[in-house]
Amino acid sequence: xxxxxxxxxxxxxxxxxxxxxxxxxxxxxxxxxxxxxxxxxxxxxxxxxxxxxxxxxxxxxxxxxxxxxxxxxxxxxxxxxxxxxxxxxxxxxxxxxxxxxxxxxxxxxxxxxxxxxxxxxxxxxxxxxxxxxxxxxxxxxxxxxxxxxxxxxxxxxxxxxxxxxxxxxxxxxxxxxxxxxxxxxxxxxxxxxxxxxxxxxxxxxxxxxxxxxxxxxxxxxxxxxxxxxxxxxxxxxxxxxxxxxxxxxxxxxxxxxxxxxxxxxxxxxxxxxxxxxxxxxxxxxxxxxxxxxxxxxxxxxxxxxxxxxx
Amino acid sequence: xxxxxxxxxxxxxxxxxxxxxxxxxxxxxxxxxxxxxxxxxxxxxxxxxxxxxxxxxxxxxxxxxxxxxxxxxxxxxxxxxxxxxxxxxxxxxxxxxxxxxxxxxxxxxxxxxxxxxxxxxxxxxxxxxxxxxxxxxxxxxxxxxxxxxxxxxxxxxxxxxxxxxxxxxxxxxxxxxxxxxxxxxxxxxxxxxxxxxxxxxxxxxxxxxxxxxxxxxxxxxxxxxxxxxxxxxxxxxxxxxxxxxxxxxxxxxxxxxxxxxxxxxxxxxxxxxxxxxxxxxxxxxxxxxxxxxxxxxxxxxxxxxxxxxxxxxxxxxxxxxxxxxxxxxxxxxxxxxxxxxxxxxxxxxxxxxxxxxxxxxxxxxxxxxxxxxxxxxxxxxxxxxxxxxxxxxxxxxxxxxxxxxxxxxxxxxxxxxxxxxxxxxxxxxxxxxxxxxxxxxxxxxxxxxxxxxxxxxxxxx
Numbered sequence: 136x137x138x139x140x141x142x143x144x145x146x147x148x149x150x151x152x153x154x155x156x157x158x159x160x161x162x163x164x165x166x167x168x169x170x171x172x173x174x175x176x177x178x179x180x181x182x183x184x185x186x187x188x189x190x191x192x193x194x195x196x197x198x199x200x201x202x203x204x205x206x207x208x209x210x211x212x213x214x215x216x217x218x219x220x221x222x223x224x225x226x227x228x229x230x231x232x233x234x235x236x237x238x239x240x241x242x243x244x245x246x247x248x249x250x251x252x253x254x255x256x257x258x259x260x261x262x263x264x265x266x267x268x269x270x271x272x273x274x275x276x277x278x279x280x281x282x283x284x285x286x287x288x289x290x291x292x293x294x295x296x297x298x299x300x301x302x303x304x305x306x307x308x309x310x311x312x313x314x315x316x317x318x319x320x321x322x323x324x325x326x327x328x329x330x331x332x333x334x335x336x337x338x339x340x341x342x343x344x345x346x347x348x349x350x351x352x353x354x355x356x357x358x359x360x361x362x363x364x365x366x367x368x369x370x371x372x373x374x375x376x377x378x379x380x381x382x383x384x385x386x387x388x389x390x391x392x393x394x395x396x397x398x399x400x401x402x403x404x405x406x407x408x409x410x411x412x413x414x415x416x417x418x419x420x421x422x423x424x425x426x427x428x429x430x431x432x433x434x435x436x437x438x439x440x441x442x443x444x445x
Numbered sequence: 446x447x448x449x450x451x452x453x454x455x456x457x458x459x460x461x462x463x464x465x466x467x468x469x470x471x472x473x474x475x476x477x478x479x480x481x482x483x484x485x486x487x488x489x490x491x492x493x494x495x496x497x498x499x500x501x502x503x504x505x506x507x508x509x510x511x512x513x514x515x516x517x518x519x520x521x522x523x524x525x526x527x528x529x530x531x532x533x534x535x536x537x538x539x540x541x542x543x544x545x546x547x548x549x550x551x552x553x554x555x556x557x558x559x560x561x562x563x564x565x566x567x568x569x570x571x572x573x574x575x576x577x578x579x580x581x582x583x584x585x586x587x588x589x590x591x592x593x594x595x596x597x598x599x600x601x602x603x604x605x606x607x608x609x610x611x612x613x614x615x616x617x618x619x620x621x622x623x624x625x626x627x628x629x630x631x632x633x634x635x636x637x638x639x640x641x642x643x644x645x646x647x648x649x650x651x652x653x654x655x656x657x658x659x660x661x662x663x664x665x666x667x668x669x670x671x672x673x674x675x676x677x678x679x680x681x682x683x684x685x686x687x688x689x690x691x692x693x694x695x696x697x698x699x700x701x702x703x704x705x706x707x708x709x710x711x712x713x714x715x716x717x718x719x720x721x722x723x724x725x726x727x728x729x730x731x732x733x734x735x736x737x738x739x740x741x742x743x744x745x746x747x748x749x750x751x752x753x754x755x756x757x758x759x760x761x762x763x764x765x766x767x768x769x770x771x772x773x774x775x776x777x778x779x780x781x782x783x784x785x786x787x788x789x790x791x792x793x794x795x796x797x798x799x800x801x802x803x804x805x806x807x808x809x810x811x812x813x814x815x816x817x818x819x820x821x822x823x824x825x826x827x828x829x830x831x832x833x834x835x836x837x838x839x840x841x842x843x844x845x846x847x848x849x850x851x852x853x854x855x856x857x858x859x860x861x862x863x864x865x866x867x868x869x870x871x872x873x874x875x876x877x878x879x880x881x882x883x884x885x886x887x888x889x890x891x892x893x894x895x896x897x898x899x900x901x902x903x904x905x906x
Contacts, residue, residue, distance in 0.1 A: 193904050197571075297653045391871065392879075393876050410864060411566075
C-alpha cells in the first residue's frame with residue numbers, strides 16, 4: 136500500500152506541474168484505499184501498536200500500563216525457561232501438524248478426484264471436518280483420549296498393550312493434540328487441494344496418456360507442478376494457522392502437563408487473561424509476530440521459486 | 446528522494462491522525478458512558494414504576510445452574526419490586542475477564558459471582574461496592590452466618606462480598622473396594638501414613654496395567670493448599686497476606702514438602718493414579734472403579750453418591766502424622782455488588798443477597814448441590830434432615846467444616862496473583878509425577894510465584 140503511494144508521483148515526474156497535479160493519482164488511490172485503511176487502523180494497526188506499547192510496561196490489575204520497564208519484559212522472556220519450552224513446543228507442533236496434514240489431505244484429494252460413481256459422497260465425508268467447530272470436536276477427542284473410559288485405551292487393552300496416558304503424559308500430550316489438530320484441519324486442506332486438482336487442464340493428462348506416461352509420472356510431472364500454487368497457499372495458511380492454535384489446547388490440555396503443550400498463543404492467553412500480565416503477554420505476542428513474519432518472508436523467498444503459475 | 450520522504454511523512458501523519466482519532470474516540474466514548482450512567486441513575490431515582498431488573502452473572506453449569514435458577518425464581522416470585530436475571534458466563538476463570546471489561550460502568554451486572562481466590566483481586570479492583578456498607582446501614586445481623594465461612598471473606602473485620610456457594614475438599618472412597626481389600630469401610634484413613642497403607646492395600650495390578658489405583662488427587666492447586674492448611678502451614682507470608690500485603694510465598698515449608706513427599710512416595714510405589722487436571726476425568730475414574738480413594742469438593746459429593754454404582758464413603762482430608770488436624774479452608778465463591786450502577790440496582794442486589802441467606806433458600810441450595818448452607822439454621826430445615834437421612838455422607842462435609850480450628854492458616858491466603866500461584870503448583874505437581882524431585886519442584890513453584898507477587902506489588906497503586 137505504502138509503496139504504491141510513494142511511487143505514483145514519481146511515475147508522472149514532471150518538474151513543471153504543480154504538487155497538486157503531481158499527486159492527483161496518489162490522492163485518487165488514497166481515496167480508494169481509505170475504507171480499508173480505516174478498518175485496518177481500527178482493528179489491526181491500533182491494537183498492534185498498543186501491543187508493542189504495552190510490551191514495554193508492567194500492567195496493573197486493570198490491565199493499564201503502570202510501570203515502564205523498557206526491554207525488561209523481552210529480557211525476561213529470553214531467559215525464561217517456560218518461554219523456551221513454549222517455543223520448542225510450538226515449533227514441534229508445527230512440525231507434527233503441517234507436513235502430515237497436507238500429505239494426508241493431498242492423498243485424499245487425489246483419490247477423491249477420480250471420476251467414479253458416488254465419489255461425491257466421499258468428497259463430502261472428507262471435507263466434513265470443516266463444518267465442525269474446534270470446541271465441539273475437541274470435546275469428542277477429549278472422550279476418545281479419556282484416561283479411564285476413553286476408546287483408545289480400551290482398544291489398547293483389548294490387545295493387551297499397556298495403557299497410554301494420552302493427554303497426561305508430557306511425552307504424549309503434544310502428539311495427541313497434534314493428531315486431533317491434523318484431523319480437524321484436514322477438511323479445509325482437502326477442499327482447497329481438491330479445488331486445485333479440478334482446475335488442472337484435462338488435456339495435459341490426455342496428451343500424457345497418448346505419450347504412454349505412467350500414473351506416477353503424470354503425478355510427478357503434471358499434477359504436482361500444476362498444483363504448486365495451491366500447495367503453496369495451503370502450506371502458508373496451515374503454517375500460520377498452526378502457529379496460532381488455541382482452541383484445542385484450551386479444551387484438551389490447558390497447556391499442561393508440565394507445560395508440554397503450552398504453545399505460544401496459549402501462553403499469551405494465560406498471561407493476559409488469567410494472570411493479568413498484559414505486559415509480558417504483549418512481549419510474547421510481538422515475538423510471535425516477528426517469528427511468523429520472518430518465516431513467511433523466508434517461505435516466499437525460497438518457496439515461490441518452485442511455484443509454477445500458469 | 447526528498448519527495449518520497451515527504452510522501453512518507455504525509456502518509457504517516459495521516460495514519461497518526463487515524464490512530465489519534467481511534468484513541469480519542471474511545472476516550473470520549475467512555476466519558477459519554479459516565480455521563481449517561483449518572484443520567485440514568487437520576488432517572489432511576491425519579492421514576493420508580495415497575496420492578497427493577499438487574500442481572501446476576503454466575504459460573505454455575507450443569508446441575509448447579511438448575512439449582513441457582515431455581516433459587517432466583519423463588520426470589521422473583523417472593524416479591525414484586527425486583528427481578529433478578531441469572532446469566533451464565535462460563536467458568537470462574539472466564540467470568541472474571543468479562544467482568545473486568547465492564548467493571549465500574551453502568552453496563553456492569555449488579556451481582557457477580559467470583560471464586561474465592563479472586564477475592565483480593567476484586568477488593569483491589571475498585572469495581573465493587575463492599576456489602577459492609579449495606580450491612581452497616583441496615584444493621585443486618587451477619588452473625589447468623591457460619592463463622593468459618595465469614596472468616597475467609599472478612600478482611601480487617603470488613604465484609605466485602607456476600608458468601609454464597611461454599612465448599613471444602615473431602616476424601617471420597619469406594620466402600621466396596623475397602624471391604625474387598627480387608628479394610629474398615631466405616632473408618633477411612635486419617636493421616637498421611639494411613640493413606641499410604643490403605644493405598645497399598647487397595648491397589649490392584651494386572652500385569653503391567655494397574656486395574657485400580659489406591660489414591661488419586663486432581664492436579665489442582667486447591668487440594669495442595671488445603672493439605673498444607675490442615676497442617677497449620679501458611680501459603681504466603683504476613684499471616685497469609687491477612688495482616689499485611691503478602692510479599693513472599695511460603696508453601697515450600699516443611700508442611701508443603703510433606704504433601705509433596707506423600708504424593709511422590711505414592712506415585713513411586715505405583716499406588717497413585719494420575720488423572721490430570723479435569724474434574725470430570727477423575728470423577729469418571731472413581732465411578733468406574735479405577736481409583737479407590739480421591740479428594741473431591743464437597744459440592745461434588747451429592748452427584749458422586751447418586752452416580753456411583755457402589756457405596757461411597759466420605760471422610761475428612763488427611764493430615765501429616767507429625768501435626769494435629771487444623772481443618773479446612775473455605776473454597777467456592779461469593780457474590781459481589783457492582784459499583785457505578787444505579788442506586789436502585791444496588792438495592793435490588795442487596796435484597797437478593799439477603800434473600801439468599803435465609804434458611805429456606807440455603808436449605809434448598811445445600812440439598813440440591815452439596816454446597817454448604819451459609820446460614821447454619823438451614824440445617825434444621827426439614828428438607829435438609831430428610832436428605833441427610835438419605836445420604837448421611839453429606840453431614841460429614843459439614844462436620845469437617847465445623848470442626849475447623851480458626852487460625853490464619855485455615856482462614857486461607859489472600860493474594861491477588863492466586864491464579865498464577867495455582868498454575869505454578871500444578872506444573873510442579875505434573876513434574877513431580879514425571880519423576881521430579883519434590884524439594885526442587887516445590888522451590889521452583891515458590892520462586893515463580895514470588896516473581897508474580899513482586900510484579901503485582903510493584904504495579905499496585
